[in-house]
Amino acid sequence: MQRWLAALLILFLNQGVVYAATDFQKVRLRSAPDHTRVVFDTSGPVTHEVFSLSDPSRVVLDVSNARLADPRHPLQGAGGLVSGIHAAQRSPDVLRIVLKLKHPARPHTFHLGPNGPYGYRVVVDLYETGNGGKQATGKDPGRSQPVASARPALQHKPVVHAPQPLRDLVIAIDAGHGGEDPGAIGRRHTREKDVTLSIARRLAALVKKQPGMRPVLIRDGDYYIGLRQRIQKARRNKADLFISIHADSFRDHRASGSSVFILSQHGASSEMARVLAERENAADLVGGVSLDDKDDLLREVLLDLSQTATREASYTVADSMLDELQQVGKTHKQSVQKAAFVVLKSPDIPSLLVETAFISNPREELKLRNPAHQQQLARAMLRGIRDYFVKHPPPGTRLARQYVVKRGDTLSQIAQQFQVDTSQLRGYNSLKSDTLRVGETLRIPPTQDS
Numbered sequence: 001m002q003r004w005l006a007a008l009l010i011l012f013l014n015q016g017v018v019y020a021a022t023d024f025q026k027v028r029l030r031s032a033p034d035h036t037r038v039v040f041d042t043s044g045p046v047t048h049e050v051f052s053l054s055d056p057s058r059v060v061l062d063v064s065n066a067r068l069a070d071p072r073h074p075l076q077g078a079g080g081l082v083s084g085i086h087a088a089q090r091s092p093d094v095l096r097i098v099l100k101l102k103h104p105a106r107p108h109t110f111h112l113g114p115n116g117p118y119g120y121r122v123v124v125d126l127y128e129t130g131n132g133g134k135q136a137t138g139k140d141p142g143r144s145q146p147v148a149s150a151r152p153a154l155q156h157k158p159v160v161h162a163p164q165p166l167r168d169l170v171i172a173i174d175a176g177h178g179g180e181d182p183g184a185i186g187r188r189h190t191r192e193k194d195v196t197l198s199i200a201r202r203l204a205a206l207v208k209k210q211p212g213m214r215p216v217l218i219r220d221g222d223y224y225i226g227l228r229q230r231i232q233k234a235r236r237n238k239a240d241l242f243i244s245i246h247a248d249s250f251r252d253h254r255a256s257g258s259s260v261f262i263l264s265q266h267g268a269s270s271e272m273a274r275v276l277a278e279r280e281n282a283a284d285l286v287g288g289v290s291l292d293d294k295d296d297l298l299r300e301v302l303l304d305l306s307q308t309a310t311r312e313a314s315y316t317v318a319d320s321m322l323d324e325l326q327q328v329g330k331t332h333k334q335s336v337q338k339a340a341f342v343v344l345k346s347p348d349i350p351s352l353l354v355e356t357a358f359i360s361n362p363r364e365e366l367k368l369r370n371p372a373h374q375q376q377l378a379r380a381m382l383r384g385i386r387d388y389f390v391k392h393p394p395p396g397t398r399l400a401r402q403y404v405v406k407r408g409d410t411l412s413q414i415a416q417q418f419q420v421d422t423s424q425l426r427g428y429n430s431l432k433s434d435t436l437r438v439g440e441t442l443r444i445p446p447t448q449d450s
Contacts, residue, residue, distance in 0.1 A: 020044075021065055021066060021067045021093070022042050022043050022044045022045070022046045022063075022065060022066045022067075022120075023042065023043040023066075023067060023068070023069035024040055024041075024042055024063070024066060024067070024068055024069060024075060024087065024095060024097075025041045025042065025043065025069045026040075026041050026069075026075070027039065027040050027041070027075045027076070027077050027085060028041070028077070029077050029078070029079040029080060029082060030079075030080075030179055030222065030223045031079055031080035031221075031223070032179075032221070032223035032224070032225070034127065035080075035125050035126055035127045035128075036079065036080030036081040036082055036105075036125075036126045037123060037124070037125050037126075037179060037180070037223065037224070038077075038082060038085075038099060038123070038124040038125075038126065039121050039122070039123050039124075039180060040075070040097070040121060040122040040123075040124075041118075041119060041120070041121055042066070042119070042120045042121065042122060043069070043119070043120065044120050045111060045113070045120055046063050046064065046065070046066050046111070046120075046122060047063070047064045047065075048061050048062060048063040048064065048066075048109070048122065049061070049062045050062075050107055050109050050124070052104075052105075052106075052107065054104065056100065056101070057100075057101040057102075057103060057104045057105065058098050058099060058100055058101060059098075059099040059101065059105065059107045059124065059126065060096065060097070060098050060099075061096070061097040061099075061109070061122070061124070062090060062094055062095075062096050063094065063095045063096075063097065063122070064093065064094060065093050065094075066093075066094070066095040067089065067095055068087060068089075068095065074086075074087055075087045075097065080126070081101050081102055081103060081105050081126045081128055082099055082100065082101060082102070082126070083100045083101065083102050084099075084100040085097065085098070085099055085100070086098045086100070099124065099126070101126070103128055103129075104128070104129045105126040105127060105128050105129060106126070106127045106128075106129055107124055107125070107126055107127075108124070108125045108127065109122065109123065109124050109125075110123050111123070112180060115180075115181075115182075117182070117185070118180065118182075121180065123180065166396060166397060166398045166400070166401065167396055167397055167398065168212055168213055168214040168397065168398060169212060169213045169214065169240045169241075169389055169393075169394065169397050169398075169399060170214050170215075170216055170237055170238055170239045170240050170241075171207050171213060171214070171215050171216065171239065171240065171241050171243065171385060172216045172218055172233070172234035172237060172239035172241065172242045172243065172349070173200045173203050173204050173207070173215055173216065173217055173218065173243055173245070174200070174218040174219065174230050174234075174242065174243065174244040174245065174343060175193070175196040175197040175199070175200035175201075175217070175218065175219045175245055176192065176193070176196045176244055176245055176246040176247075177192055177193035177196065177224070177246075178193045178197070178219050178221075178222055178223055178224045178225065179193075179222060179223040179224030180224055181193065181224050183196070183246070183247070184247060184248070184249030184359045184360060185359070186359040186360060186362070186365035186368075187253075187360075187362055187365060188362075188365055188366070188369070190359060190365050190368060190369055192246065192247045192249075192359055193222065194222075195247050195356070195359065195368045195369070195374070196245045196246060196247060196356075197219065197220075197221075197222070198371075198374055199245050199356060199374050199377055199378055200217060200219070200245050201217065201220070202374055202375055202377075202378035203215070203243075203245075203378040203381050203382060204217050205378075206378055206379065206382045207382060207385070210382070210386065211398065211445075211446040211447050212397065212398035212399045212446030213385075213389075213399075216233075216234070216237045216239060218230050218233050218234065227342040227343050228342065230244070230343050231342075231343060231345065231346045231349075234346065234349055235346065235348075235349065239349050240349070240350070240389075240394055240397075241317065241349065241350050241351075241352075241385065241388075241389075242343070242344075242346060242349045242350070242351040242352075243351075243352055243353075243354060243381065243385075244341070244343045244344070244351070244352070244353040244354070245353075245354050245356060246353060246354065246355050246356065247355065247356050247357055247358070247359040247368055248332070248355040248356075248357065248358045248359065248360070249358060249359055249360040250358060250360050251360075253358075253360050253361055253362060254361065255332070255358050255360065255361060256330055256332065256357070256358050256361045256363070256364055257329070257330040257331045257332030257333075257357070257358070258325045258328075258329065258330075258331050258332060258354065258355055258356050258357055258377075259331065259332045259333050259337055259354075259355040260318045260319075260321050260322045260325070260336050260337065260352055260353070260354055260355075261318070261336070261337045261338065261339050261341060261344065261352065261353040261354075261355070262311065262314040262315055262318050262336055262337075262338055262344060262351070262352050262353075263311060263314065263338065263339075263340065263341070263344040263345060263351065264338035264339055264340050265338070266340055310346070310347060310348060310349065310350055310351075313350035313392070314344070314350040314351055314352055315336055316388060316392070317350055317352060317384065317385065317388040318336045318352040319336050320384040320385075320387045320388045321352065321354065321380075321381060321384030321385070322335070322336055322384075323384070324380040324381070324383040324384040324387070325354070325377070325380050325381075325384075327380060328373075328376050328377060328380045329357075329367075332355070332358070339353075341353050354381065356368065356377050390428065390443075393443070398446040399443075399446050400443075401418070401443065401444035401446065402441050402442065402443055402444065403417075403418070403441070403442045403444055404439065404440070404441050404442075405436045405437060405438055405439060405440045405441075405442060406438065407438050409436060409438075410434070410436070411425060411426065411431070411434040411436060412434070414442065418444045418447075419447060420444065420445050420447060422434070424445050425442065425444070425445065428443055428444075428445040429442050429443055
């Protein structure tokens with residue numbers, strides 16, 4: 001009898017645990033360039049249904065077995081697409097949350113478990129329809145689409161091809177983590193997402209000052225961007241290089257030093273399989289050549305060639321970057337490392353990931369918090385970028401200007417012709433003297449006006 005009562009009590013207690021209502025404790029809003037994120041902190045996991053209403057525009061969440069943690073302090077907030085929030089018990093065991101919207105939006109909801117300083121969370125990402133809704137089509141808005149001509153073409157007119165203006169190199173700089181993903185956290189509560197954004201902004205400022213280069217910050221605020229979305233943004237901006245900045249962590253706090261990674265062979269192989277299996281994602285991935293109308297064998301050959309060239313370029317620039325980081329401090333490994341990081345998987349953009357230091361190492365955490373050290377890291381990365389592209393300037397860029405020496409040319413005359421300093425021209429071509437050879441090709445350093 002006693003054992004039966006004990007079993008019944010245990011069953012009753014377990015039932016109480018299973019069906020205990022989950023508290024909604026507070027709400028936070030973050031605005032990203034392409035969406036508004038609403039995050040609800042909860043006392044435990046929940047299940048919910050979501051639907052949209054119009055006139056006025058609203059997104060509604062019905063959360064099962066949930067309640068407000070303190071009805072005297074309702075969930076409130078506004079920002080981005082959200083003009084207000086209202087929450088109330090729809091029934092004793094269902095909490096209804098209404099997000100009032102400034103414009104119609106497409107909701108995407110998901111749950112997050114405990115991570116670092118955060119507990120359980122319900123996340124609602126709101127993507128504005130209309131212009132913002134273009135993202136839902138799966139098409140890359142950064143790639144031009146054919147447009148029907150507004151007037152008939154003129155007949156019998158010669159086609160004059162004007163020379164294409166030289167363009168800037170585009171350096172995509174990706175600050176790792178962000179928003180609800182803090183990344184690694186040091187003993188002094190330094191968050192990886194904050195360190196990486198600070199270094200990324202410093203690197204972008206340095207790149208901006210370089211003639212012939214233009215930075216693109218993949219993340220320029222405290223919000224989260226999906227890993228493949230980061231690649232897509234780099235491609236929309238037609239990036240020549242993608243750099244993802246991180247701060248490493250390890251259970252042994254003595255681990256130290258920076259590292260540079262490129263995509264592993266396994267990562268390249270798995271990405272090839274993914275792209276080949278998903279034809280709608282394969283368009284325009286190989287240097288501007290669409291794979292949609294190619295047979296399977298030709299698509300595989302083209303993608304393999306593109307990946308091989310991209311990985312070779314990635315290794316060369318990563319090796320240059322590692323050499324420069326060694327001038328700032330210790331490196332964790334003496335050679336470029338390889339891994340299957342998603343952000344490195346673009347088939348047509350040389351990509352590398354820099355682990356600036358171990359945030360789990362107390363000494364390195366202090367360095368990462370230091371603005372002067374952050375600036376040193378940014379300068380080292382810039383030198384690595386510049387060293388690579390001076391030697392390998394992409395055609396059509398301002399760094400790719402060239403001049404073939406003719407009889408009677410002097411270094412000073414050529415420098416004057418292109419409005420650069422003679423010493424700058426000499427150094428840019430690693431010349432030991434001003435003596436020139438007829439037929440020699442000189443690379444002309446970029447200027448602000450070139």
